[in-house]
Amino acid sequence: MVSTPASPSSPVLPPSDPVLDADGAARRPRAVQGRWARRVAATLIGVSLLLTLWSWALPFVFGFGVRQMPWWRSFFEVNHEVNLAAWWSAGLLLLGAVGFTVVGLVRRSLRADRRWGLLAWLTPSALLAAMSLDEFTQIHERAGDVWDTLPFTGENPLHAFQWLILGAPVAVLVIGLLALSAVRLPRCTRALTVSGITVFFLGAIILESLPLLFGIGRSTWTYHAVTHAEELVEMIGSSLLVVAPWAHLHLRRAPGSLLVTTDGAPDAHPDPSAADVVPRPAAGATGRLGDRD
Secondary structure: OOOEOOOOOOOOOOOOOOEEOOOOOEEOOOOHHHHHHHHHHHHHHHHHHHHHHHHHHHHHHHOOOOOOOOHHHHHHOOOOOOOHHHHHHHHHHHHHHHHHHHHHHHHHHHOOOOOOHHHHHHHHHHHHHHHHHHHHHOHHHHHHHHHHHOOOOOOOOOHHHHHHHHHHHHHHHHHHHHHHHHOOOOHHHHHHHHHHHHHHHHHHHHHHHHHHHOOOOOOOHHHHHHHHHHHHHHHHHHHHHHHHHHOOEEEEEEOOEEEEEEOOOOOOOOOOOOOOOOOOOOOOEEEEEEOOO
16 A cells, blocks of 8 residues: 545645534544554553563572573573663664654655655664664674774773763764754654653663762672663663654544644645645645555
8 A cells, every 4th residue: 555645636634623523523633643652652661671670580580699690591681782682672773763764754755844854854763773783783882992993092091981981972962963853853753752862861871870980899789770770761762762753643534545644843834736735834744545555
């Protein structure tokens, strides 16, 4: 099935026009995607919570020490790499990247954004794809090697802080780029994008730095708890980023078709000559998927 714009002979309602329900009362079209987004976010966060709790509880359930790591425990351990938890985290970020690309292209086909509006969707997509690659390949774990290759660093007296010195500017850059892109995104998507990336780096930078700042040893149960909280917070942020691009879409069934309505971007000015766009500034756009498409 291919998405096609509504024809002039089959007008569509703008997002703000009411629809009459069975009782004749005016109501807005049901925001199907909004409800779907909440359920998906809750499901993703729930799975992340289960993975983290299982990893945290393993040493208590089987009587292991903090550092005692048989091969099967390392498969679930969130503090280890190339295992179930790492694949889940990388997959969430990759889903977010794909979502921003797909929704951006859909909005472009509906002409809901300005000509360069697609860039506001592709920028988060590229950043999340890079973060997914880093999560999967664990490039950030090579902070010491990266530091040694820089020509201006020399010998670092704070060797343990190398990853923080390198990671903090990267986090600020990513948050800044996403914030600039989010200005041109619909309000709901903008809020979820900013919230998701903020929560993610709350875990990736703030919580991960606590053992270093307070001298918490790796062989302590406190370290075990803090690192699991860090990974969970990162997964929660990633889950919000998965649903962020979709949350502003609305679906409504019509005879023989499905109407896809988008919330308008803050500075969107649809082209009145386009048949698939309601000629109202910042009102979004509506497309129709027909049964014969």
